[in-house]
Structures are given as structure tokens and as C-alpha cells.
Amino acid sequence: MTVAFFPGKxxxxxxxxxxxxxxVYDKYDKLIIGVTEGPPRVMSLDDTVKILEDIFRHIPFxxxxxxxxxxxxxxxxxxxxxxxxxxxxxxxxxxxxxKEHGWNWEFIPRSKGIGYSGTELRKLYEL
Numbered sequence: 001m002t003v004a005f006f007p008g009k010x011x012x013x014x015x016x017x018x019x020x021x022x023x024v025y026d027k028y029d030k031l032i033i034g035v036t037e038g039p040p041r042v043m044s045l046d047d048t049v050k051i052l053e054d055i056f057r058h059i060p061f062x063x064x065x066x067x068x069x070x071x072x073x074x075x076x077x078x079x080x081x082x083x084x085x086x087x088x089x090x091x092x093x094x095x096x097x098x099k100e101h102g103w104n105w106e107f108i109p110r111s112k113g114i115g116y117s118g119t120e121l122r123k124l125y126e127l
Contacts, residue, residue, distance in 0.1 A: 004106075005084035007034035007071060007094060012042050013051045021056075024088050024108060030061040032081050038070030071097050 004024050010017055025031045033056070035049050043051075049066045056062040069075030071094055086104040089095060098105035 001029040002086070003030040003032060003084040004028040004086050004088045005032045005034060005081060006088050007036055007067065007076075007080075008089075008091070009036055009038060009041070009070075010048050010052065011040055013048060013055070018055060020090065020108060021062075025059065025062060028086075028088075030063070032063045032065050032084055034065045034067045034081065036067045036070045036076050038072055077101075 004027070006021060006024055008017070021031065021033060033052055035045060035052065037045050045066055049064055052064045056064065063081075065081050067076045068079045069077075071077075074097075086106055087094065087098045088106045088108055089098075090108050095105055095107060097103075
């Protein structure tokens with residue numbers, strides 16, 4: 001069984017995230033979605049986890065895994081899940097972290113087009 005680990009802040013969770021996660025799910029036997037802390041935040045870590053749990057609750061072999069800390073400053077490293085084979089991300093910074101730690105990694109494009117951007121959605125929260 002090949003397990004993919006997909007970390008992110010998911011601020012807020014949106015259709016682009018879901019489509020990307022479903023693409024990853026289709027390629028691996030199990031998917032661990034790691035939700036990290038850290039800015040920018042428009043909702044709490046608990047709320048983000050709950051939304052993702054609700055979305056994926058009927059899909060087998062998907063685990064939502066809250067992670068204390070962030071990969072931005074390595075504070076999340078002690079709290080990462082233990083049993084995964086490859087970290088999958090569209091974030092170049094996360095790829096750099098994976099390379100630094102000798103982890104297997106796969107790049108997956110993050111953009112699904114206009115309207116699927118956390119940055120765009122966070123701007124709406126500021127209105």
C-alpha cells in the first residue's frame with residue numbers, strides 16, 4: 001500500500017483543494033491530508049479539519065490529520081504523521097523541505113484555474 005501525505009493550511013478549504021486532493025487520491029492507496037497551523041488564517045485549525053472531515057468522510061482511505069505547528073519554520077516536524085511513503089504538494093517550499101529531509105516527493109500543480117485560489121478567497125474575507 002502506497003500512502004501519500006499532502007500537507008497544507010487550507011485557508012480556507014476550497015474547490016481547488018478538493019479537486020487536487022481527489023487527483024492525489026486517485027494515484028495512491030491511501031491519502032493523509034495534513035492540516036498545519038500558521039498564518040494566514042481565516043478560520044481555526046479545528047474548523048478547517050472539520051470541513052475537510054465532512055467533505056471526505058465517505059471516501060475510504062482518506063485521513064484528515066491536524067498538525068501542530070507549520071512547515072514554514074519546521075515547528076511541525078515532530079507532529080507529522082509517521083507512516084507515509086511520499087509527500088505530494090504543489091508548494092515549492094514544501095518540496096525544498098522534503099529534499100532537505102530526504103523524503104520522497106511528488107509535485108502536483110496547485111492551480112485549477114481562476115476562482116480556485118486561497119489568496120482570492122481570503123481577500124473576500126477582508127471585505
